[in-house]
Amino acid sequence: MTEPPAPAAHPRDDAVIDLLGALSYAQLTGFQALASAAGRAPDLRTTTSFARLAVAMFGRFERVGARLAGLGVAQPDAMAPFVAAIDAFHARTAPSDWLEAIVKAYVGDGIVRDFYTQMAAHLDPDNRDFVVRLIGDAGAAETIVALVRPVIAADPRAAGRLALWARRIMGEAVQQTQSVAVERPSLTALLVGGEPGSDVAEVGRMFGRIAEAHTARMQSLGLAS
C-alpha cells in the first residue's frame, strides 16, 4: 500500500489515546476482578496479597489517567469506546471459583502485557518509554504462579480443567481485541506499524506472537496450553 493514510486530524494521537483508553479500562476492570478474586481466597494472607495486587493495578490505572490528562483527555472519555468489548470479555470469562479466578488474573495480565509490549514497538520514544515502564512494574505473575503451581501439581484433574479455562480466556481476549480492531482503524494502523493495508495479515501475526507467549506462560504454570 503506497497511498498515504486516510486524512484524519491526528490519526497517531487518536491511536495513542485509544491505546491508553483501552489500557485504562482493562486496568479498571482488572482491579475489580482482582478485588473480587481476593474475596474468594482460601486464607487471609492470600486475600491480602490479592487485594494488594488489585491496588497496584489501580495505581497503574491512575498513572495512565495522569498521562491522558497531560494529552488533554479525560480518562472516562478515553475508556468509553472499549467498555463494550472488555465488558463482554469479562462476562464470558466470569470465574466460578478461586482457581479459575487466579488463572484468569494470570492469563489476562499476561495477554495485556504482551499486547502492550507488541504495541510499544510502534510508538514514539516518549510514549514507548511510558508503556514499557508501566508494564514492567506489574508483579502479579510471580505471586499467582506461586499460588497455582502446587495446586496443579497435586491435582491432575484441576490441571485439565484449568488448561481448558485458560484457552477459553485467550480465545475470548483475541476475539474481543479483533472486534475492537475492526472498529478503530487508527488503532489498528498503530498496532501494525502505521501502515494501513497490511493490517489483516499483520494483526494475525501479532496474535500469533501473543499466543506463543501464552503457551510459554501456561507451561510455567504447569498447564499444557
Place this chain on the structure above:
Amino acid sequence: MTEPPAPAAHPRDDAVIDLLGALSYAQLTGFQALASAAGRAPDLRTTTSFARLAVAMFGRFERVGARLAGLGVAQPDAMAPFVAAIDAFHARTAPSDWLEAIVKAYVGDGIVRDFYTQMAAHLDPDNRDFVVRLIGDAGAAETIVALVRPVIAADPRAAGRLALWARRIMGEAVQQTQSVAVERPSLTALLVGGEPGSDVAEVGRMFGRIAEAHTARMQSLGLAS
C-alpha cells in the same frame, strides 16, 4: 465495682490487638465491598471514584497492619477472631443494586468511624492518636452523600426503601458487634472504659450514642432513620 480487673497476661494489650484486628478485617471487607460497588456504578467517573475510595480504604488497612507489626502481631492472626461476625454482617447485608451498595458503604463507614471514635476515648494516648488520625482520614462520606441525595430527592419510593435498608444495616452491625463483645471480654472491658462489671449497661449506652449518630447521618442523606 472496686475490685481490680481479672488477672490476665496483658489484658489491655490484648484488647488493643483485638481492636486493630477487628478494624483490619472491617477495612479489608470494606475494600472489597467498595470495589464491588464500583462495578455497579452508573458511569465510568463514578466507577473510578468508588475504586479510589476502595484503594484509600486499603491504604488505611495497610497502616493498621504496620501498627500491628510494630506490636509483633501478624495482621491475619489479629483479624482471624472477627472473620465470622464480619462475614455474617456482609452476608446479611448483601446489596441488590447500586443504591443499596452505596447506602451500605455510607452507613457502614459511619458506624465504623463512630465505633472507633467511642473506643479511642478509652485508649492510651499513643493508640488514641493513631486511631483518631486514621479515622479522620476517611473521606468517603462526602462523595457518597453527593451521589445519593439527588436520587433520594427525586424518588420518594427509593427513599422509603433505602431508609429500611439503612436500618437493617445498622441492626445487623449492632447484632454482630454484640456477638463479638460477648466472646472477647478484654475487648469489651476496653470498650466500656476498662471496668468489667458495668459492661452490659455501658455497651448499651455506647450503641445508643452510635444510633444517634446514625440518625443524624440518615438525615444528612435525606432519609428518615
